[in-house]
Amino acid sequence: MSASIPFNKPVHLGTELDAIAQAIHVSAHTAGGGPFGKKCEERLEGLLKARTLLVTSCTHALEMAGMLLGLKPGDEFIVPSFTFVSTANAFLLRGAKPVFVDCDLDGNIDLADVQRSITPRTKAIVAVHYAGSSCDMRRLLELAGQIPVVEDAAQSITATFDGKPLGTFGAMGALSFHETKNIGSGEGGALIVNDPRFVERAEYIRDKGTNRRRFLNGLVDKYTWVDEGSSYVLSDLNAAYLWTQLVALEQIQARRRAIYERYEAELGPLAAKLGVHVVSPSPHVKGNQHLFALVMNSLEQRSRFITHMKDRGVMTPFHYVALHKSPMGAKLHDGRALPVTERLSDGLVRFPLFYNLTDADLERVIAAAQEFLHGAA
Numbered sequence: 268m269s270a271s272i273p274f275n276k277p278v279h280l281g282t283e284l285d286a287i288a289q290a291i292h293v294s295a296h297t298a299g300g301g302p303f304g305k306k307c308e309e310r311l312e313g314l315l316k317a318r319t320l321l322v323t324s325c326t327h328a329l330e331m332a333g334m335l336l337g338l339k340p341g342d343e344f345i346v347p348s349f350t351f352v353s354t355a356n357a358f359l360l361r362g363a364k365p366v367f368v369d370c371d372l373d374g375n376i377d378l379a380d381v382q383r384s385i386t387p388r389t390k391a392i393v394a395v396h397y398a399g400s401s402c403d404m405r406r407l408l409e410l411a412g413q414i415p416v417v418e419d420a421a422q423s424i425t426a427t428f429d430g431k432p433l434g435t436f437g438a439m440g441a442l443s444f445h446e447t448k449n450i451g452s453g454e455g456g457a458l459i460v461n462d463p464r465f466v467e468r469a470e471y472i473r474d475k476g477t478n479r480r481r482f483l484n485g486l487v488d489k490y491t492w493v494d495e496g497s498s499y500v501l502s503d504l505n506a507a508y509l510w511t512q513l514v515a516l517e518q519i520q521a522r523r524r525a526i527y528e529r530y531e532a533e534l535g536p537l538a539a540k541l542g543v544h545v546v547s548p549s550p551h552v553k554g555n556q557h558l559f560a561l562v563m564n565s566l567e568q569r570s571r572f573i574t575h576m577k578d579r580g581v582m583t584p585f586h587y588v589a590l591h592k593s594p595m596g597a598k599l600h601d602g603r604a605l606p607v608t609e610r611l612s613d614g615l616v617r618f619p620l621f622y623n624l625t626d627a628d629l630e631r632v633i634a635a636a637q638e639f640l641h642g643a644a
Contacts, residue, residue, distance in 0.1 A: 272632060274582045277446040277453070278512050278519060278622045286507040299500025300474075300483070303507040310513045311442075311457060314425070317435045318460045320473055321506060322499045325421040325443035325456035329357030331472050331499060332417045332439045332458065333391075335465045338363040342390040347376045348591040348600075349608040350395040354419045355590055358391065359599075367591040369605040372562060373546050374615075375402045377607065382410050395419040396433045399426040399449075399555035400548035404436045417441070420459070424449050425520060426548075426555040433552075438462040444509055449557055450519060452509035455501050472496040519622050520555065526620050526629055527556035533633045534561070537640040546615070559618045560586070566613040572639055573616060579635040583616050 286303070294302045304321050311319040322328050338344065340362035346355050348367040355365045366389070368380040374397030381392060392411050394402060399422050408416060416437030420426075423433040424442055434440025439462070444455035458473075460466050470480045476496030481487045501509075512519060535545050544562035548554035563569040569585065576583045589612040590596035591605060619632055 269580055269631070271580045271582065272619050272624075272628045274584050274617065274619050275447050276621045276623055277451055280511055280515055282511045282515075283508050286511050287504055290503045290507040294503070297502060297504050299502055300480070301503030301506065303503045303510050304501060307506050307509050307513060308457075310510075315432050315435055315459055317432075317440075318463075318466050318469075320458045320460065320469055321501045321509075322456050322458055322473060323501050324353075324454055325419070325441045325445070326353040326357060327497075327499045328439075328441035328456045328458040329353060329393075329417070329419065330360060331469060332441065333358045333361045333363070334472055334495065335439065335469060336391055336415055336417075338390055341388065343386065343388040344391040344393055345381055345384050345389060346393040346590075347395050347608070348589045348596065348605050349374055349397070349587060349611050350419065350590065351421070351587060352590065352593075352595075354393055354395055355596070358393065363390065365590075365596075365599055367596065367600050367603075367605065369607050370397070370611070371402070372544055372607060372611070373400055373549070374398055374611060375400055375549075376407070378402055378406055378410060380605075381407065385410070385414070389414055391415050391417055393417045393419055394437070396421075396423040396426065398546055398548070398560065399423045399433070399557035400552045401426075401428050401433050403549070403551065404428045404431075404433075408436060415439075415462075418459075421445075421456075422448065422555075422557040424555060425516065426557075427553045429551050430553075434459045435461055439465065444505075449523060449555060450509065450512035450516060452501065452505040452512075455505050455509060468494060473499040522622050523556040523620060526624055527559050529629060529633065530559040530618060530620075534636055534640065537637060541640060541643055543640070556620070559620050560615050561618075562611060563614040563616060568643070569614050569616050572636075575639045576632075576635055579631070579638075581619065581632050581635050583618055585612075586615055586617055588612060 338361035418440035420434035421443035440459035482490035591600040
């Protein structure tokens, strides 16, 4: 039997070890704030046109956002239930209470539900850009008014809304460089700081609450403890690994686009005949092909599909368990039904989509999925 096709493999370019060796032997700087970290930040800032701080994870970027906004017990933050736990935990850690809202069938926050959920206690709105797409960001900012918007753009590197990069609309945005993302550093992330009022303090928080960066830049004659903070700076070993992929970003994206377009062409029409939804970006979004996903018509149908694919050596996992249905989330939720979130939680299934997926394995995935969809017709 042929080897199993995993859902994901980290990008492998063949240049990673040279970059890591350079960090060890040439620059002799492996901790955070080294040459590779600086180059990564400069490249990201050129891409995003916003101040970008490389950090240890997207989770930590979101935690920093909660600190910068000064969230505290008694505050509320609006967040979609269809997301990873970090999106809620980052603000819950500050003592704020999540108000879970629904999403659309493509996984992005439901603006009508956001509008209904705003109260005088709302101190942040957290939009999750699922699959490298987004809601109508202009409309979200209008609804928010003076309430800060934080963008969980973990999946959204290179994706844009009306030509503007996702992660650069709200007060802050957070990127992920986890190995499951389009580009990665094993573990890593970035905080995008769009509101200049937060830049200096974000640097303090990232560097254990000290003004070390200002000292290194010659702006103060010594550094000391000036604020709350933690050790959020990404090591230069991880940054060296990430740098190789930032350099090859167009190449990586081209391959992902080719895989996505094959799935779309070969499976989209079949899915439509069955009433199975293909998760797609809105017309205003230029997506980044982070994932290809179908929304089956029931939990039972999805379970059969996953089993069918696994029997043929193809891993197709679901995504996510809705937060308001989880043991922790249920304690915090107000009890409202979130029907689209629940449909996605029961029906969504993801396909293998990674840079090093071979054409032969891609054809195997498509053939196995077509077999199921033809049988279900």
